[in-house]
Amino acid sequence: MFNEEIRFDKPLRWGMIGGGRGSQIGYIHRSAALRDGLFQLVAGAFDINPDRCVDFGTNIGVDASRCYSDYKVMIENESKRDDGIEVVSIATPNKFHFDMTKAALEAGLHVICEKPLCFTVEEAEELKALAEEKDLVIGVTYGYTGYQMIHQARKMIENGDLGEIRIINMQFAHGWHSEEVEKNDPGLKWRVTPEQAGPTYVLGDIGTHALYLAEVMIPELNIEKLMCSRQSFIASRAPLEDNAVVLMNFDNGAVGNLWVSAVNAGGIHEQKIRVVGSKASIEWWDEHPNQLIYEVQGQPKQLLDRGHGYLYHDDQAVTSDRIGCGHAEGLFESWSNLYQRYAIAIDAKIRGDKEAGDIWYPDVNAGLEGVRFIENCVRSSDNGSVWVDYK
Structure with a gap:
């Protein structure tokens, strides 16, 4: 049975790129990540329009000062904060996945990215090498495998x-x-x-x-x-x-x-x-x-x-x-299961616990393949x- 007692000392400080107003995939990311209390949404580059970004972000509980219309500014500003984001989810059109993932990794952030991870095997191998060099997690949201x-x-x-x-x-x-x-x-x-x-x-x-x-x-x-x-x-x-x-x-x-x-x-x-x-x-x-x-x-x-x-x-x-037999579980439960696994793997990296980091989840190799x-x-x-x- 699902273990709802898994908790960290503090939830992982989490940001999003994309997934703003009207985005179905943005909503499922947030529902999955926030369900078990392992992530806290503290920042977001939800929309390239500044007004829409702030309006949407504040409506879902993010402080206006941490709603960014430019993901590069978000990464730069958050990296300067003691309470800056530790992990970022990318829910944008495919074109941006490589650059955004690379920028996040270079800033020391763990990444959860929509598929496809990027456009070419060469790009995917570059991201894999960078993640391994920085000892960071890349999760890829193959959401049905939960x-x-x-x-x-x-x-x-x-x-x-x-x-x-x-x-x-x-x-x-x-x-x-x-x-x-x-x-x-x-x-x-x-x-x-x-x-x-x-x-x-x-x-x-x-x-x-x-x-x-x-x-x-x-x-x-x-x-x-x-x-x-x-x-x-x-x-x-x-x-x-x-x-x-x-x-x-x-x-x-x-x-x-x-x-x-x-x-x-x-x-x-x-x-x-x-x-x-x-x-x-x-x-x-x-x-x-x-x-x-x-x-x-x-x-x-x-x-x-x-x-x-x-x-x-x-x-x-x-x-x-997550619940006894006879009750139907669905896509939100599947995604939540994956986000719990991402959280455990990321927390293990932060604490330097190599054994806990062996948990299964759709990782950078899944994205590469x-x-x-x-x-x-x-x-x-x-x-x-x-x-x-x-x-």
């Missing part, structure tokens, strides 16, 4: 319940952008603009979520080759894709496929992962996140429910379980959807 049943699946695979892993089917295929809705939606417009979003749309925006579920469930499995075909069914989005299919060969002989789409008309979310082994299969769907389908060859299909005593009780699954995946998909697609070596 669900208990993801860690139940990981433990089942680790224990051999599925046998030898053969096939991994992944998808994240919604239909909300099956028309050119970005004409009247600035929050989407930047996602389909290469200068703001980077080299991909759906692959980087939602495809890396689905891929990371597989990486969490089967951490020892590595992609050897992949082939990517991507399309812009809404022509104005080209060269960025709104649909893509990726085929993967893994280093143990397993195969995988990923369908990622924003034009799956009628689809609400449709993020699913199915892992097929030599003895059994499991399947998880984020619209029903409290259940895991378990199918053993020759036996009736089983539906495993979150919170039950028959689940594996390893640390990661149990500490992700997401960028590597995007790069390889683009390379494959732009060369005629050919198979490419992954590394």
Whole structure:
């Protein structure tokens, strides 16, 4: 069961870049970070408009003097304060992630960043090296991996319940952008603009979520080759894709496929992962996140429910379980679980406790591999959807 008694002497002093008024992702960051009392929001560069920044920041309890319209000024000013921020979350368009993360690390701040972490593997490796040099945490918000049943699946695979892993089917295929809705939606417009979003749309925006579920469930499995075909069914989005299919060969002989789409008309979310082994299969769907389908060859299909005593009780699954079985948990609980892990890892760094710092969370390596995946998909697609070596 989740341990609500974890507390620090003082909450981590936390700031935000982006995530201002009207930002859904900003709200979920704040809800997750503040839920368990491990962070305190004391500063923010919420908006590039100074008046809007102060108005929004003060409305959510931040002192006006610590509401900044320029993140560089925030980092500089906060670094001069004895009570300045210790960690910053970045919830901005993709274009800014690298520069903002680098600036924060150089100032000695821990970072929690939206994905993709940056645009290129070279940039991601630079951030990783800088974080290691400064002994700082980079967390990447793959927010679906805080669900208990993801860690139940990981433990089942680790224990051999599925046998030898053969096939991994992944998808994240919604239909909300099956028309050119970005004409009247600035929050989407930047996602389909290469200068703001980077080299991909759906692959980087939602495809890396689905891929990371597989990486969490089967951490020892590595992609050897992949082939990517991507399309812009809404022509104005080209060269960025709104649909893509990726085929993967893994280093143990397993195969995988990923369908990622924003034009799956009628689809609400449709993020699913199915892992097929030599003895059994499991399947998880984020619209029903409290259940895991378990199918053993020759036996009736089983539906495993979150919170039950028959689940594996390893640390990661149990500490992700916030309330007894039968009560539905959702995305806010998943994100809160991740923010608790970020907090524990950051606190351990501050105190120099290396053992406590070994806690699992989506880290800089998760961010790096997401960028590597995007790069390889683009390379494959732009060369005629050919198979490419992954590394």
